């Protein structure tokens with residue numbers, strides 16, 4: 001009996017109720033639902049293999065080529081950037097917290113965790129993502145204004161500005177952070193109106209780059225560039 005015939009016989013037997021169905025296994029029981037432990041291991045491999053860094057640079061280089069091409073063609077050309085995992089890397093915290101998120105609490109035992117994000121951000125020690133820093137420097141050489149638009153709160157303005165400066169970002173045109181009275185259902189609901197406000201000031205946003213789809217949703221940019229981030233999701 002060939003494989004095809006054997007399969008057909010088995011199918012007939014199952015349809016007739018002659019044999020038990022195989023026990024479901026995880027994944028098969030819930031198609032599309034990933035195992036968190038497997039996802040964690042895959043995320044670590046993605047980072048540690050160097051593929052994450054390569055993909056970051058690839059996207060930022062595509063943005064750089066577009067910005068350099070477009071800058072001289074519009075009035076007041078502008079680049080909008082998210083901050084976390086777009087301009088600055090929080091990898092030491094992601095790793096220490098095993099991809100968990102602790103908003104409050106100390107961050108005084110790195111590289112061991114736990115590390116609270118507010119405490120980490122107050123240290124202003126996050127490193128620049130190299131591809132993004134290259135993009136910013138190239139954009140500024142071409143007369144492009146750079147705005148940072150972040151979901152970080154206004155209370156973190158001084159530390160965030162210090163961190164951007166220490167990481168190598170200079171001469172930006174604006175830093176938009178969330179005010180205490182501006183909660184929105186999603187990051188997109190906050191960021192898209194900010195871009196509209198930048199445009200209302202006479203700037204032409206030729207590129208918007210972020211690591212979350214919510215950084216880019218809602219228009220108000222000629223082109224969008226999505227960096228990889230398999231480590232967390234901000235809706």
Ligand SMILES: [Mg+2]
Pocket residue numbers: 082083084085086210211212
């Ligand atoms: Mg981000």
